[in-house]
Amino acid sequence: MALNFEIIAECSQTKARLGRITTPRGIYETPFFMPVGTMGAVKAAHTWELKELGFDVMLSNAFHLYLRPGHEIVKQTGGIHRFMGFDGGILTDSGGYQVFSLSDYRKVTDEGVHFKSPIDGSMHFFTPEKVMEIQAALGSDFVMPLDECPSSVADESDVATAVNRTTAWAKGSLESFNRFGQEHQSLFGIAQGGIYNNLRKQSLEEILELDISAIALGGFAVGEEQSAMLESINDLTDLLPKGKPHYLMGLGYPGDIVKTVALGMDMFDCVLPTRLGRTAAAITSEGRLNLKNSQYRDDDSPLDKNCDCKVCRTYTRALISHLVKQDNISGLMIITHHNLAFYANLMKEIRKAILENRFGDFLNEYLKQSLIPGV
Amino acid sequence: MALNFEIIAECSQTKARLGRITTPRGIYETPFFMPVGTMGAVKAAHTWELKELGFDVMLSNAFHLYLRPGHEIVKQTGGIHRFMGFDGGILTDSGGYQVFSLSDYRKVTDEGVHFKSPIDGSMHFFTPEKVMEIQAALGSDFVMPLDECPSSVADESDVATAVNRTTAWAKGSLESFNRFGQEHQSLFGIAQGGIYNNLRKQSLEEILELDISAIALGGFAVGEEQSAMLESINDLTDLLPKGKPHYLMGLGYPGDIVKTVALGMDMFDCVLPTRLGRTAAAITSEGRLNLKNSQYRDDDSPLDKNCDCKVCRTYTRALISHLVKQDNISGLMIITHHNLAFYANLMKEIRKAILENRFGDFLNEYLKQSLIPGV
Numbered sequence: 001m002a003l004n005f006e007i008i009a010e011c012s013q014t015k016a017r018l019g020r021i022t023t024p025r026g027i028y029e030t031p032f033f034m035p036v037g038t039m040g041a042v043k044a045a046h047t048w049e050l051k052e053l054g055f056d057v058m059l060s061n062a063f064h065l066y067l068r069p070g071h072e073i074v075k076q077t078g079g080i081h082r083f084m085g086f087d088g089g090i091l092t093d094s095g096g097y098q099v100f101s102l103s104d105y106r107k108v109t110d111e112g113v114h115f116k117s118p119i120d121g122s123m124h125f126f127t128p129e130k131v132m133e134i135q136a137a138l139g140s141d142f143v144m145p146l147d148e149c150p151s152s153v154a155d156e157s158d159v160a161t162a163v164n165r166t167t168a169w170a171k172g173s174l175e176s177f178n179r180f181g182q183e184h185q186s187l188f189g190i191a192q193g194g195i196y197n198n199l200r201k202q203s204l205e206e207i208l209e210l211d212i213s214a215i216a217l218g219g220f221a222v223g224e225e226q227s228a229m230l231e232s233i234n235d236l237t238d239l240l241p242k243g244k245p246h247y248l249m250g251l252g253y254p255g256d257i258v259k260t261v262a263l264g265m266d267m268f269d270c271v272l273p274t275r276l277g278r279t280a281a282a283i284t285s286e287g288r289l290n291l292k293n294s295q296y297r298d299d300d301s302p303l304d305k306n307c308d309c310k311v312c313r314t315y316t317r318a319l320i321s322h323l324v325k326q327d328n329i330s331g332l333m334i335i336t337h338h339n340l341a342f343y344a345n346l347m348k349e350i351r352k353a354i355l356e357n358r359f360g361d362f363l364n365e366y367l368k369q370s371l372i373p374g375v
Numbered sequence: 376m377a378l379n380f381e382i383i384a385e386c387s388q389t390k391a392r393l394g395r396i397t398t399p400r401g402i403y404e405t406p407f408f409m410p411v412g413t414m415g416a417v418k419a420a421h422t423w424e425l426k427e428l429g430f431d432v433m434l435s436n437a438f439h440l441y442l443r444p445g446h447e448i449v450k451q452t453g454g455i456h457r458f459m460g461f462d463g464g465i466l467t468d469s470g471g472y473q474v475f476s477l478s479d480y481r482k483v484t485d486e487g488v489h490f491k492s493p494i495d496g497s498m499h500f501f502t503p504e505k506v507m508e509i510q511a512a513l514g515s516d517f518v519m520p521l522d523e524c525p526s527s528v529a530d531e532s533d534v535a536t537a538v539n540r541t542t543a544w545a546k547g548s549l550e551s552f553n554r555f556g557q558e559h560q561s562l563f564g565i566a567q568g569g570i571y572n573n574l575r576k577q578s579l580e581e582i583l584e585l586d587i588s589a590i591a592l593g594g595f596a597v598g599e600e601q602s603a604m605l606e607s608i609n610d611l612t613d614l615l616p617k618g619k620p621h622y623l624m625g626l627g628y629p630g631d632i633v634k635t636v637a638l639g640m641d642m643f644d645c646v647l648p649t650r651l652g653r654t655a656a657a658i659t660s661e662g663r664l665n666l667k668n669s670q671y672r673d674d675d676s677p678l679d680k681n682c683d684c685k686v687c688r689t690y691t692r693a694l695i696s697h698l699v700k701q702d703n704i705s706g707l708m709i710i711t712h713h714n715l716a717f718y719a720n721l722m723k724e725i726r727k728a729i730l731e732n733r734f735g736d737f738l739n740e741y742l743k744q745s746l747i748p749g750v
Contacts (some may be wrong), residue, residue: 045705047690059634068701315460322415
């Protein structure tokens with residue numbers, strides 16, 4: 001197995017843990033957050049900004065890179081690390097989620113999923129094997145199997161079918177991964193189950209029987225109440241093996257991260273900091289700021305007075321507000337950089353708090369602050 | 376006078392010189408190129424990228440900052456350096472050129488120019504005094520007077536009128552500058568004259584009679600033949616005082632810069648590297664590359680094999696081509712960074728060649744290469 005995971009420190013007040021993932025490519029301390037470069041680049045940020053900010057692992061997407069430029073092009077031009085210009089770790093999502101959320105047309109069978117390309121309408125067929133083949137060509141470090149993500153309004157029997165398929169596909173994925181996965185690659189498992197706790201547990205138990213390197217919880221934060229989500233995650237993390245990394249897919253808000261680190265989650269990804277950045281919304285210690293609001297036009301303070309990122313050391317809210325009003329690309333780059341810095345700093349603080357065995361206090365302090373809307 | 380200019384080295388083969396501009400804010404070696412941040416930011420580049428690349432002086436624009444966010448806002452929020460997040464030198468163009476090129480409606484009188492805002496259609500009146508007042512509020516280091524830029528198809532009598540007005544306005548500007556210019560600011564003079572050599576000389580002589588810190592040649596590269604332009608600049612530079620910086624406004628292509636440094640020009644600005652970057656055109660040692668061309672989709676080489684900028688060390692043409700095809704902001708940021716690096720490196724090589732008294736050879740070598748189209 002290409003991935004080794006050790007626990008460095010555990011919090012005595014919560015289920016939080018400080019870990020270390022070692023791969024042939026590098027060593028990554030958990031809990032960590034992965035900026036999302038779905039298409040091969042984080043929008044509005046240079047990869048060297050990510051490295052400078054302390055992000056060691058990025059996320060990209062097999063579905064998107066398969067459609068454009070094609071996984072064979074990525075392979076021919078040196079593999080995904082060379083392609084993205086990022087020498088840290090790279091996790092590729094299988095594209096299961098995208099097939100279900102982006103395609104106008106899809107037809108799921110036990111063998112896989114037929115779907116129409118959202119780009120040119122061409123027909124494609126993803127099987128567990130195909131998705132392993134794509135990710136083997138890409139050469140990402142952390143590989144995700146094909147899963148079926150039921151709609152958030154699916155009824156219990158549909159979700160049960162999806163859970164069964166996800167298990168069967170995980171087995172197929174593992175078999176294919178063992179045949180043509182690269183030596184430096186590690187396969188994750190994904191447990192689904194929607195809002196049905198019995199199906200969540202069934203899915204997790206079935207996936208955990210497989211010889212996978214790490215376990216991911218998928219399909220959370222798709223519209224359910226936050227309290228129900230946290231309760232469900234709390235139940236599930238009691239069943240997770242301590243010796244493997246726990247990845248909570250697609251979350252989230254800084255508050256979600258802090259709360260689920262406390263439940264034992266180790267890895268996170270979310271488009272939030274970058275997507276919000278491109279809509280002129282800054283994530284700050286004072287909450288979410290909409291730089292389109294005219295109140296900032298003569299505000300000579302930094303974006304976040306408690307942040308010492310390059311943006312907060314360089315620019316005023318007045319400038320950012322001015323640029324945003326003119327749809328100047330630089331305005332979006334500036335907010336994106338700060339938002340990423342906010343996440344990078346949050347993860348550093350989380351790791352430090354666990355190491356110093358005061359993460360419970362950190363959580364309580366954070367819960368008080370997070371009355372601030374939007375963060 | 377806030378600006379001091381010394382010549383450090385002169386080329387024995389050409390009129391090129393290596394100089395040093397000292398202001399209360401900093402020391403800047405000439406010849407230099409100023410990236411253009413018309414609206415208060417260079418589009419698709421962070422100011423820290425400019426500093427890292429070695430750009431010590433930036434250009435911004437009084438016309439644009441007057442209209443948005445307003446010069447008073449810039450003043451209230453700490454002045455233009457704080458506003459733009461740039462602690463190097465800042466030159467502000469007066470906006471004369473923009474009044475003539477961007478406004479649907481303008482009416483020129485001897486007192487100034489009435490114009491309609493291209494943003495909201497509101498009416499404004501720029502006088503030499505008003506333009507000094509705006510730039511005093513901004514607090515830029517290098518201040519340009521209001522000038523009249525005749526259209527490139529104006530006949531000789533119209534250009535003569537514009538030259539006379541430009542001289543009268545320069546006198547008015549100097550008077551106002553002496554009254555309310557800030558201590559760290561320096562006023563430049565601008566000579567016009569279109570394609571009429573007699574008017575060019577008249578304008579230059581009249582402007583040089585004034586007590587200005589540096590002299591700018593305006594209204595070149597507006598459609599005339601390059602050979603005629605170079606001949607005219609060559610004639611004019613014989614009349615320029617050696618002890619003052621010579622600024623060639625709005626040029627240009629790398630080849631223009633090399634050729635006019637040889638004629639004695641010291642300062643340059645142009646939107647070319649950044650504007651081309653945003654249209655996916657890279658300026659390289661092999662000429663101009665259009666990254667929209669499909670030939671680059673599987674090209675694993677760097678943008679420019681003779682460049683060691685961060686972009687060329689980090690990304691392949693394949694990635695950039697992929698991003699550009701998807702209109703991904705990051706593609707434009709990447710090309711913009713490289714194009715700026717190309718200019719920064721060119722200016723460093725120019726200064727080194729002058730210092731080592733081999734700029735004539737450098738020029739000859741460059742002229743051979745610049746058979747390459749577009750650079």
